[in-house]
Amino acid sequence: MNTTEFKILKLSELERPLLEKFHKTYKSQMKMPADTHLWALYKGKDIIGSVCITPTETLAHWLNALYIAPDFRNQGLASMLLNKVLSNYIHDVWLFCLPELIPFYDKNGFLRCEFGLPESLEDKLTRYQLTKPLISMLHAHSL
Template identity: 40%
Template sequence: MHDLHYRALPAPLKPLADKFYRSHRSQMRTRHEDQVWVAQDSEIVAALCLRPVAQGHWLTGLFVAPAQRQRGLASQLIELALTHTAGAIWLFCHPELGPFYRRLDFMPCANLPPALHERLLRYQRSKALIALERCN
């Protein structure tokens, strides 16, 4: 693999992230208001979305191509995106991913913005998830 480039996708190129998600049969999708960050060489190999909410952003849609996992791409992509993003960052994850996110300075969050709190409760009806927060 060549050197990877990490960047925010300009709005006209956001459909490339959706194409990446679909190519891996992921149900993740971007929204118009999302900041979309990617790692790519000739093609996208990792992506995430930062969706504006309250006085911060919800980190969602983090996905690394299976063949590229365990190489630090997710950590690098998150760190770059968050250095360019002000305010609190919230995310939901499976409990077993908690240690990964704690290494990136995310901490358990007991006080989510109302919109995210309601969403988390809905998601928790069908899967085990925890809420984490990082203040930038």
């Protein structure tokens, strides 16, 4: 894979419709709250991946969405996108994932962590776990 054919950009609020269109095209159910930091992975002029990171009430952030278009999966692009985005955050980044995704996030510097969640994320995780077996993971800046 030639990584020079890809670029990763943080989108402005005015560019939000581009990411909404991308998610709609793939029938992705990703949510992008108003205060979310939006990141896009481009191949040429086309968005082929995205990351959404939402600030919490603490200095930490919540990675609430990572999506790669189906035709571009299993090529290392999700890791490339995730690591580039994470390099822009100096505080902890939390996420919730299904158990089968733990190896992917382990490989990208996240650790399973069931304590220390910001209160707003603790509440979300408790609600989400009513319907899905989600695991909380942490990418700690000091790690």
